[in-house]
Amino acid sequence: MVRVAIFTDTYAPEINGVAKTLERLTRYLAKNQMEFRVFAPETKATVPGVRQIERFASIPFFLYPQCRITLLNPLQINQTLEEFQPTLIHVATPLNLGLCGLYYGKKHHIPMVASYHTHFDQYLNYYNALFFQHWLWKYMIWFHRPFEKVFVPSESTKSELLKRGVHEDIDLWKRGVDHGLYTPERKRSEIKQKYQIKEAKVLLFVGRIAPEKDIDIVIETFETLPENIKKDTHLLIVGDGPLLKPLTEKTNDKPITFTGFLEGEELADVYASSDVFLFPSSTETFGNVVLEAMASGLPVVGANAGGVKHLIKHGENGLLCERKQVQSFAKETCFLLEHETIRMQFGYQARQYALMQSWDEVFAQLIQGYQSVIKRRRINTA
Numbered sequence: 081m082v083r084v085a086i087f088t089d090t091y092a093p094e095i096n097g098v099a100k101t102l103e104r105l106t107r108y109l110a111k112n113q114m115e116f117r118v119f120a121p122e123t124k125a126t127v128p129g130v131r132q133i134e135r136f137a138s139i140p141f142f143l144y145p146q147c148r149i150t151l152l153n154p155l156q157i158n159q160t161l162e163e164f165q166p167t168l169i170h171v172a173t174p175l176n177l178g179l180c181g182l183y184y185g186k187k188h189h190i191p192m193v194a195s196y197h198t199h200f201d202q203y204l205n206y207y208n209a210l211f212f213q214h215w216l217w218k219y220m221i222w223f224h225r226p227f228e229k230v231f232v233p234s235e236s237t238k239s240e241l242l243k244r245g246v247h248e249d250i251d252l253w254k255r256g257v258d259h260g261l262y263t264p265e266r267k268r269s270e271i272k273q274k275y276q277i278k279e280a281k282v283l284l285f286v287g288r289i290a291p292e293k294d295i296d297i298v299i300e301t302f303e304t305l306p307e308n309i310k311k312d313t314h315l316l317i318v319g320d321g322p323l324l325k326p327l328t329e330k331t332n333d334k335p336i337t338f339t340g341f342l343e344g345e346e347l348a349d350v351y352a353s354s355d356v357f358l359f360p361s362s363t364e365t366f367g368n369v370v371l372e373a374m375a376s377g378l379p380v381v382g383a384n385a386g387g388v389k390h391l392i393k394h395g396e397n398g399l400l401c402e403r404k405q406v407q408s409f410a411k412e413t414c415f416l417l418e419h420e421t422i423r424m425q426f427g428y429q430a431r432q433y434a435l436m437q438s439w440d441e442v443f444a445q446l447i448q449g450y451q452s453v454i455k456r457r458r459i460n461t462a
Contacts, residue, residue, distance in 0.1 A: 081114065081115070081167075082114060082115075082167055082168055082447065082450045082451060082454065083114075083115040083116070083164065083165065083166050083167045083168070084109070084114070084115075084116045084117075084166060084167070084168045084169070084170050084450065085116070085117045085118075085119070085161060085164065085166035085168070085169050085170070085181065086102065086105075086106070086116060086117070086118045086119070086170045086171075086172060087119045087169065087170070087171045087172065087173075087177045087178050087180060087181030087182075088102055088118065088119070088120050088171075088172040088173050088177060088178070089120075089121060089138075089149070089150060089172075089173040089175040089176060089177050089178060090102075090120075090121070090172075090173060091103065091118060091120035091121070091133070093123070094123060095320075095341065095343070096288070097197065097255075097366065097368045098172065098173070098197045098198065100368070101197075101255060101368075102118070102172060104256075104439060104443075105443060105446070106118060106132070106133075108439070108440070108443040110132075114447075115164070116132055117132055117133075117134065117160060117161075117164050117166070118132060118133040118134065119134050119136070119157060119160075119177050119180070119181065120133060120134070120135060120136070120177070121135065121136055121137075121138030121150045121177070122135035122136055122137055122138060123138070134156065134157070134160055136150045136151060136152060136153060136156075136177070137150070137151040138150045138151060139151075149175060149176055150175070150176040150177045152176055152177070152180055154180070157180060157184070158184070161184060161188075166190060167190070167191070167454055168190065168191050168192070168193065168450050168453065168454055169181050169182075169184065169185040169190050169191070169192045169193075170192075170193050170194070170195065170450075171185075171192065171193070171194045171195075171227070172194070172195050172197065173197070174194075174219070174220065174223045174224075178194075178223070179223075182223070182226060182227075185226075186226055191228055191453050191454050191457040192226065192227050192228060192453075193227055193228060193229045193230070193231060193449070193450065193453055194223075194224055194227040194229075194230045194231070195230070195231040195232070195253060196224070196230055196231070196232050196237065196241060196246075196365070197233065197365055198365065199237075199240075199363050199365060199386070200216060201213050201216050201217060201220075202292070202362075202363040203292045203363065204216070207291070217244055220244070220246055221244065221245055221246050224241075224246050224247050225247065227247065228249065228453045228456065228457065229247075229249045229250070229251055229449060229452075229453050230246065230247045230249065230250045230251075231250075231251050231252070231253035231446065231449065232250055232251075232252060232253065232365065233252070233253060233254060233255060233365045233366035233387055234252070234254070234365055234366055234386070234387035234390050235252070235390060236385075236386055236387060236389065236390065237365045237366075237386075237387065238250045238252065251449050253442070253445070253446050253449070254366070254437070254442050255366050255368055255371060255437070255439075255442060256371075256437045256438050256439030256440070256441070256442045256443075257368075257371045257372055257374075257375045257434050257437050257439070258375075258439070259375055259434065259435055261344070261345070261348050262348050262351060262352075262372045262373075262375035262376045262434075263348070263352065263375065263376060263377070263431075264352050264376060264377030264427070264431060265352070266345070266348045266349050266351070266352035266353075266376070267349075267352040267353050268349045268352070268353050269353075270349075271349055271350055271353035272353070275314075275316065275337045275339065276337075277314045277316070277335075277337070278314070278335075279311075279312050279313050279314040279335060280312050280313075281312055281313045281314070281355045281356070281417055282313070282314050282316050282353065282354040282355050282356075283302060283313050283314070283315045283316070283354070283355065283356050283358055283413065283417070284315075284316050284317075284318070284350065284351065284354035284355075284356065284357050284358065284373070284378070285298045285315070285316070285317045285318065285319075285357075285358050285359065286318040286319060286347070286350075286351070286357075286359075286369045286372070286373070287318075287319050287359070287361065287369055288319055288320070288321040289317070289319045289320060289321030289322070289323045289324040289327065289338070290321040290322055290323055291323065292361070292363050293321075293361045293363075294360040294361050294362060294363075294383070294403075294404065295317075295321075295323055295327065297360040297404060297406060297409060298315070298317065298358055298360060299315070299327070299331065299336070300406045301358060301360065301406055301409040301410045301413055302315045302336065302358075302413075303334075304406055304407065304409075304410035305410055305413065305414055305417075306414060309414050309417050309418060310335075312417075313335070313417055314335045314336075314337065315334075315335065315336040315337070316337050316339065316350065316354060317336065317337065317338045317339070318339045318340075318341075318342050318347065318350060319339075319340075319341060320340055320341040324338060324340070347372075348376065351372060351373055351376035351378060352376045352377065354376075354378060355378070355416075355417065355423065356378065356379055356380075356381060356413060356416045356417060356423065357370070357373035357374075357378040357379070357380045357381070357398075358380075358381050358382075358409070358413055359373075359380060359381070359382045359383070359388065360381075360382070360383050360401070360403070360404070360409055361383060361386075361388070362383040362385035362386055362388075362403035362404065363385075363386060364385075364386040364387045364388050365386060365387050366387035367382070367386070367387045367388040367391055370382060370388055370391050370392070371391060371434055371437060373430070374391065374397060374398075374430035374431065374433055374434040375430075375431060375434035375435070375437075376431075377427040377428065377430060377431045378427055378430060379397060379398045379399070379416055379423055379426030379427050379430055380392050380397070380398035380399075380430065381398060381399050381401065381409060381412045381413050381416065382398060382399075382400060382401070383400070383401060383402075383403045383404075384400035384401060384402060384403065385403045391433075393429075393433070396426070396429050397426050397427075397429040397430035397432075397433055398426060398430060399412040399415070399416065
């Protein structure tokens with residue numbers, strides 16, 4: 081039986097793809113009576129009282145505030161691990177807690193795997209810090225080399241890491257979606273009333289309101305739509321982030337609504353009550369929100385880049401555009417808004433694709449990956 085110690089610099093209740101995926105993983109482990117311990121940062125929103133999760137004081141990481149720099153307590157970590165006796169260490173982030181897990185695993189000869197979730201190098205361009213790129217990749221190569229396997233969410237991420245020489249043994253760890261929560265059946269007329277939407281169609285974006293999500297492309301795409309389409313369309317932007325306040329002020333006289341952060345049934349209702357999902361972000365290793373939108377029966381207009389391009393089948397369940405090309409995004413968005421029959425057909429196909437993406441299957445494959453690493457270590461040390 082696998083006894084896994086998970087080291088991560090982001091975890092629930094933080095809201096991002098990594099934190100939510102790891103929380104789902106631990107729920108799966110608990111449901112299947114598998115032993116685990118999580119070492120994660122403490123935040124203002126942290127809910128106390130889960131015995132399997134050790135929390136540590138932390139501050140936001142400047143490049144990516146959703147990950148945090150943890151103020152480590154080595155004695156506490158060592159004591160917990162000595163009592164727990166993990167058979168595998170899973171490191172999910174390359175910051176302080178990740179380094180701590182790496183050090184402990186090497187010192188005590190415990191099998192180790194890593195998962196790669198975020199293209200930090202691509203974020204540098206959005207924050208005028210490209211001069212860090214060379215050193216960042218050198219660090220990533222150094223950090224990941226000791227692991228026996230690295231898990232990534234998509235084929236494009238795997239290709240990038242292989243090209244960069246980060247590791248030789250890289251496996252896919254894809255993502256699933258909650259088909260029961262994200263479903264077309266949650267379509268609600270009350271959504272338009274709530275957000276005072278008078279237009280017939282709703283164009284939706286869900287994600288962090290930050291430069292690396294290409295939020296500027298979302299707004300420019302909407303403003304570039306032909307007038308006869310735009311006058312009948314409302315842009316709904318769901319999420320929180322550093323650009324929320326300035327963009328809200330900049331667009332307050334336009335048919336654009338910023339809802340702020342939404343989750344659970346409230347978010348599912350918004351997905352199902354929209355018409356087209358617009359997601360131009362080109363930095364995704366997977367694209368969880370794209371899969372949520374598809375499960376909700378929405379056709380997606382997305383960037384032909386990163387993990388998103390593996391989810392959208394162009395001309396079947398959505399449309400792909402060249403990254404950052406506003407005219408391309410506007411053309412394809414206009415096409416779907418204008419043609420209801422095709423929009424409905426794409427939405428149906430999107431839902432069918434999402435139904436095949438099961439969290440239980442995804443996690444079962446991950447556990448098989450864990451077991452293969454442990455087995456290989458035993459054979460090599462026999």
